[in-house]
Amino acid sequence: MQSPAGWLILVIAVAGSILAVELVRRVLNRVGRKWAPAQHLVEHCTWPAFTVAVVVAVNLVLGPGMFGSAPGERNLAATVERVLGLVTIGAVTWLIVQAAYALTDAVLDRLVQVEGERNRRARRIRTQIGLVRRIAAAAIIVIALGAMLFSFPQVRALGAGILASAGIAGAIVGIAAQPTIGNAVAGLQLAFSDALRLDDVVVVENEWGRIEELTLTYVVLRLWDERRLVLPVSYFTQHPFENWTRHGSRVLAVVMLRVDWSVPVPKLREVLYEFLQGNPLWDQKDWTLQVTDVLPNGLVEVRALMSAADSASAWDLKCDVREFLVNYIRDNHPDSLPGFRVRP
Template sequence: MLDRYHPSNWQIDWIAIGEAALLVAIAVSIAYALYRAVFAIVRRLTALSETHVDEMVVERVRRPVKWSFIAIGVTIVAQTDPHLQGVWEPIARFVRPALLGWIVYTLVKAFTAALEYRLEISDDPVAMRSRRTRIAILSRTATFAIILITVGLMLMGIPGVRDIGTTMLASAGLAALAVGAAAQPALKSLIAGLQMAVTEPLRIGDLVKVDGETGRVEEIKMSFVTVRTWDERVLIVPTSRFLDQSFENWSRKNEALTGAVMLHLDPVADIDPIRTEFERFVTTHTLFDGRNMALLMTAAYPESVELRLSVSAKTIGELFELRCDLREHMLKWLRENQPDALIRHRLELPGGHAKAEEPAAPGA
């Protein structure tokens, strides 16, 4: 009875293997030729378009479509040969969902690149930041969903995994609670990212102030946001932080802002000449946009007065530079024209103090 398991009794049907290999080679050749013909026609059609977006999308999906043509060709041939079907079908359980997920993934990336390409020719910086933010968040969400579904379909091709999944359906309620509890942070980040894309409390490129730090938003991920400060530090802020707590967005609609320079002067200061010089300097400055300019005395104390010099500029960076120039110029002008207006805290003892010059008493 055991003689049939002896290696001398093993027989390999080389003819069947050769026929199957020949069929596979023919199927692959026909599928590749068909792929080349189809894409030649598609490229000619995209060449007639006035934009490069069509060519960008076609080029990105070319590779997964090529392998999909080959897989379809092998599947069709396998239907005519039982031996080939027995070998190909277990492999196809993994190949089919993988190719499908690859095609959808490349389509998402292609359309994302196409939309970003269109944004580069936009003249509205605020609208560009808004669309870039939505594109980035939604593309990452779609990518995550595609990978998750593709891996799930591939695992379902394993009989053991499929059987385990069928068995666990009996306790689906407890499993759902356990998964929900374990995935709560991930689900919270996912929902926060989607809400960020829809409501847009901030966008890529916005200047924000969070936790006492000011910087530009560089990236918006599903779970965190990166903010680069003026000194090139990078703040990693959880996405939910911008939805649960308040923060400052200095470029929500546009970057035109009004800023102030505060001067604390002696009460003897003559305000009218200071206002005249302030208005003369600001109106001749190249960074002033002409919207807001005002000098107001916002506080008066027995030993000082507070002046607020308000100016405006088109961008946040220009406003910062304008305020620095204004602060430096006004202090220089005050030193040259109203030195008594600058506050000084000094103790002057002309001729010294009489008691300080008396000799100390004996025994003191």
């Protein structure tokens, strides 16, 4: 083997590469206070960058000259070279995937902060970015694994035979993976047709909740009571479901009351408007109070309708209004409470 001076050069090269990455990390940390992508790069890429730097330094310094010319030492050199090649492919792949996630995370963080009328478009873009980067990461990893395999001469020799039987193997794999492929296609269809987005409010299987996670194979629905309902993506292309935020995040809240005929509807409408003006959950847009039906049991049906910025606010506003109206009728108009009249 080469003299200790060669190994000293190797140690210096590795230490220098680590120092260079650390300097870049510190610079990005400082820049990250004003530029969000830099902070995400530091969070995602620090360890992959250290790994790549070390592997590149070792590849540059550790050549055939580092080993002797004896047969055993030549075999060792070939083995080390192959291992370094595999490690280099793996490290570079790791860095590329993490860098892609870091840059897209910076975009996703900005989209999360979008509110109001632009919120629907922001959620659509978040959904699409999330699926595209998963596909890109999977493609990069598959390419890297292929490059690793073809670095072995034995695998390259088998390449012709593998390609010759690709038609039969492809048919078998296609039949076996049909449900998985169908789910993947359904996931892309949902994301790019804008039929479903992250944070959409949906009703599925009589369960109300928000879309928490949307992947190529499954959808996670966070229910109102913090349970999670996990469904295959293909469910949403094969079954009907309610999407309350398809064209906007605003939701109308409805409160139904069954009261006596003596209820003073104009007064009830007046106090409801005063209550809504003082409630921060109301978006100051739509509201009404109407008598919508006369029931066979001798009661009248009163409907209070008001708008809110999103479904969560609408639910809380609906509960507030219902409680207010019940208390108001009970305290101020007890004769209007539900009751049944019996005539002799």
